[in-house]
Amino acid sequence: MAFWIGALIVAGFALVLWQAHAWLHLMLFAAWIGAGYALGLIGWQVAAMLSVVLVPLLVLALHPVRRVLLTAPLRNVFRKIMPRMSPTEQAAIDAGTVWWDAELFAGKPDWRRLLATPAPSLTGEEQRFLDVETEKLCDLANDWESTAVWQDMPPAAWAYARDKGFLGMIIPKAYGGLGFSAYAHSQVIQKLSTRCSAAAVSVMVPNSLGPAELLLHYGTDAQKDHYLPRLARGTEIPCFALTSPYAGSDAASITDTGIVCRGMWQGRETLGFRVTWNKRYITLAPIATVLGLAFRVRDPDGLLGGETDLGITCALIPHDHPGVQIGRRHWPLNAVFQNGPTSGEDVFVPIDMVIGGRAQVGGGWRMLMECLAAGRAISLPSSNVGMAKLAVGGVSAYAAIRRQFNVPIGMFEGVQEPLARMAGHLYAIDATRRLAASALDQGEKPSVVSAIAKYHVTERARLIVNDGMDLIGGKGICMGPGNFLARAYQQIPIAITVEGANIMTRTLIIFGQGAIRCHPYILTLLRSAEEPGGAGLARFDRALFGYFAFLLRNAARALAFATPAGVLIPTPSGAAPELALYYRRATRLSTALALASDVSMATLGGTLKRRETVTGRLGDILSQLFILSAVLKRFEDEGRPAVDLPFVHWAARDALARADTALREVIANHPSRFAAIALRLLVRPFGGRFSAPDDRAAAAVAQLVQSHGPARDRLLAGSWTPRMEVDSIAATHVAFELYPAVAAIEARLRPAIRAGRIARLPQNFRALGTWAAEVQAQGLIDGGEREAITRFAEHADIAIQVDDFPSDFGLAEGLRQLDSSKPGALAEAAE
Template identity: 35%
Template sequence: MFNQLMNWMRDNKVLPQISDTERQALEAGDVWIDGQFFGGKVDFEKILAEHYDTLPAHEQAFLDGPVEELLQMADSYELSRTRKLPDDVFKFMAENGFFAMQIAKEYGGMPMSTQAKSCIMAKVSSYSGLLSAMVVIPNSLGAAELLGHYGTDEQKNYYLPKLAKGEFMPCFGLTEPTAGSDAASIKAEGVVFKDSDGQIKFKLNFRKRYITLAPVANLVSLAVRLHDPDNLLGKGEEPGITVVLIEKGAPGTEGLHIGDHHQPIGEHFPNGPIVGRDVIVPAGNVLGGVEYTGMGWKMLMEALAGGRMVSLPATGICGIRHGAMIAGAYSMVRQQFGIPVGRMEGVEHKIGKAAGMTYAFDAARVFGCSAVDHGIQPPVTSAIMKAYSTEMGRDTGTDAMDVTAGYGVMQGPNNTMGRLYNSAPVSVTVEGANIMTRTLMIFGQGATRCHPYAYKVVQAVENNDVGAFRKNLTGWMVQFLLGFVMTLVRGVTRGFFTVKVPSVAPQTRSIYRRLGWAATRFGLLTNLAMFFVGGKLKARGNLTGRYADVVAWLYITTSALRRFEAEGRKAEDLALVQYAGEYGLAQIQNAFEGIYENFDGPVGVILKTVGRVWLGLNPLAKLPNDQLSHQAALALQSYGDQYKRLVGGNYMPPESDQGLGRLLKAFRLTTEAEPVREKIRAAQKARKLGRGKIDQVAADAAAQGVITDAELALLNDATAACLQAIEVDVFTKDEYYGAGGIPAMSATGDGGMEQPPAYELAKASGE
């Protein structure tokens, strides 16, 4: 019976059809806690036992020392204006190991943990796109990482010391005009031949684009499809995708054209095309040696399995933190109608979301990086972090722009929002557009690889192994039936008594309970998709995208809970973890509704009718209410330890700096002055002072002894700092049209005319 069933499933393509390139992607990396989600059975005790690391002292010292020094010596506005990295900055980076974090000490490297690289990349990216590219590319997927894993001893000894010192600047040539997210379809061609000197060589012809650091690189890791018509390598006529190292200026590379620029949206970073016409390299230039010919795709998938957890999530989280930092500070510095705009509910709502998402996504970053540092390479959660952190970075940037309004719109050296806001689409599209990652990769790979039985059944069918097929299909059926029963039970009980919640903070138990309930339903729906959509899942991108939303928010929300426990259940963070929990569960609820509405066939009829009604009557959650949004927003609306802990992973410049520095100064002072304002309000309420705005009655309050002279001075300083912080850049006609050289570095507001001190302006305007 099982033999006949196996043949029927194969002949009718009931199970997903897996190509060779897909198989290499599926088999790369490890199943982590995502396996519990796809299996529909979550063990929170095991999850809470997973590593959630802090940086060791030497890595924290690097972050607090050389990284801070680098950002203080570089002028982000000047870098964006000139688009060039000064020689002294490059030298500092080379001497202090900024190109060597992926390289072992024996080759002159300064290896860093995944966690540390993520922290460094996030901090640098928050300040400058140019510096970000110079740090991210040498220390993520590229020559150093691939050589470290696969290089021959000869290659490591030659290339790695030069990469560590910045003598070689690398770039990775993968994307082509006709091969983007579908990178396996590259057309770059290499023909194997025997030269007149008797050596086996490759003749390469290619056209690559969107290659970060290409304009300044002198070492290219090129992904190329090799053809070996005479089987000189002994791997057949079509060995497949191979990574070949090309050193700019080496003999035979006269046909290499590199150095032109694309102009990415937002802030500049070096990015451009690479074109090769009859470029000749020895066969020994295959990364890893000739034995790795044809293994390029496998190498890339193995590197990306954990690598996607590092650079782009760091960039996305840097954007989330930056939006939170600016929106929170500006909302208290800017006043309208006599109150900080952050006290208005519409503004407060966006800041509450920024606070909750900063907490949750930073937790997911730390949790994922900790897994990689302990030897786990989780491709599905890495893809989740790439897609959803960069998307949330874009969303938070949009919300922050809404809060800052004209201050965020007017460009110049004092604009604190424009650079990251404009650059957000870059992270969203790199390493596969988020649309593709969400609709094709996360659930497509996860449903097969992370499911406890699916891939084993597929392998059994492909291998015609009846015994393995019987064992795993039987296990699958038992798992499906138990999942069906538990989904019903947990739906009726809302997880009470049926989801095992470990010893956690009492205020978060409800989140655990509903996450366990959601995971059980997700496991059942995954099985229904595998059974009734099967091989057509690849074409059902909208449906699989909603499945991806569920597993993504299961991971992100679970990470927030893990953080709360790992950090000792900080009382001040309770509103943040609760916000993250309610928001994440609401996203899962929304995704479930979309799945039920769009599932086809007889099962779809049941889901669209009975199932949809039940979902509406018995929801997992709704979006956080106004009170919770208010509580979460408070974390970003006072300059103190919690604010600095939430956003301090980004660069916080000295208060003497223009732009962000002066905004943070104003935020600090206005926070310190708030108790003074409270004294004045209390006196007004007691009718000891007349009515009026705080600044208007402050002098009378001091004269009557309501506040001290020192408190009056603090209040005046805060008012002056706030007025200065909300100024925007003003350029003369010559500066605006470029005739005046470097644009004005201070916003005078009147084309250069001298103005009275800010506090005098405040008194004159009545603010």
């Protein structure tokens, strides 16, 4: 009898995993009862009692009956507990596409699909532009001169950027642009960010959310023909004005308003708007020649023949248009890129200035959401990976050459721990950037993926730069042209704030959009719940019971996958065998995420979107699974280089541990105790946790990032090439290149040092030349080796020095250089 009951449980479990139709469950149970009775395992009384269970199964199997008895009442309940989506929420949900995030969210990722995704690559033209033009622009602009001298990208750099087409990378060649891929765009911004943030921002803004992108997707032919060639040449500088003082993260509630009216334009009466706006934080606004403007259109007189409130509209307005006010400048944390306010009072804007013309009046929110879905995946991820490479490259080189207690500081475990975090996080965020950009090049507009990339790349870049500042110590906190990291440290909060503050991105966008867009049934449930008639009820019925089957399937999978060592989790074919454990654990966490999300939605209903601690942590699980996917994919894309495995293992274990921590916090703090208990029993019946990278993993990463070789080269690939003839800030990197030869000489001389024949290598680099001369005099090194030591000493000494200035920071000298021929000039300047 026990065997017979066990067979039913196993067979039923299999049908649940298969998400089998109700008819199959009905047939299974009926056959089990009949066979049990025929074999004498159960009597007719028991068979009759068990047959009662067939009735609800029959109701579930007969769709017309199910709709009347179950679906219609459940739809009424659903309508009460789930709030209706506003038009702005609907536009945000509809924006972009779903991609690999949907696989992770559904709980059953097809790893073959990810591994089959083409690796990102550059064309020959794009690679040449990166190697030549981008390198040259890096030579022309640096953080110190931009912030301390020009308060902007230097004029020579601006002229070069315009002349070489940097401002029109996304514009097709037919309009005079470069027509670059998303990955090429990302690579250029990344490289500029390893050198000068002002250059990176000045280039990335015209190529991200702004007039060029909006025109390409929605503009009329006349608008494209007029503006795109000018934008590509840099004769027009664009900005896009969205954020208002009273509508920051809640951009859909902007108060800037345009009233539909008739007015005179170019000598004739035309339809248009009287627009009043007050915008701030608008990048490039102080120097823009064309202003992209988002405002809400109202038509109280019905001149457009529609509703009174027509919604958000985007227009393109010349900066010298009557009534346009370009304000002064904001000063965002020494980033010194052009940024400032703009305003206008009752400015008449003809309807032809609406991007896309009259047909796009009221379509602005959809435009913005769709373009943001792509833009977030490039601009800030690329610039922050660039800053992270600047930090890791400079700090690891500094740690390798800087000596204390007569050894390089990079040999100390206390230094290796943060250095490993820096390198491990960089490997992960660069992999994330690459995967997100490759999705765009395949025609996707993954809104959730772009939000993940924006949020987590900027957050980890903050961790990287903070660790870097700790490691270089006093050199990092003293400003000057020789400080390679301080400006990045100052500017990191900017990336955290713009394109959607990270708190909002984490708690609202990643899970909020992901739960609806990526789920196979939720969006259909929300839409069909409001549809009238039998067709709407039928769609709701299919979605609702599909949802129940989906939930049960993931519950069964979660319980099965919770077995010790995950023995029931399949290993994806074609994946690197040394990383198979990570694929299995990711599959387990993906199933747990799908189950936790469904249980949370079922128990919390419409209140879930206000439970931001829950949605934030569920979003963290999804995000870490995407980062892990990017890490595994990068290893495959780069040909499975075994030497890179310390980076891969550290990044993979870190992502798994973070996802596991978020899952445990969801369960421990879930508002529904029923949900918490159910999740704990199904997802973590045996307890345990995924461990973060241990000390051995950290030591291996720290050693690798301080060692010359292909692994370090791949980690820092795409950075500006530091050269002494361009900037003495390159001294750290030159000394690092020379150090292996010095270390080899030191190792060879170690017996002589121990024997007391010669002194140990001096810690003072300025004494190293004298030491080398003395050692050569004893015949222990030759002239070439002495020259290598001397060159290393010269550059290493420059690398560790800290800039200093006059006690008044040159104020008196600056005042003396004023034109004293002007009466009162000195006194005026002093005031």
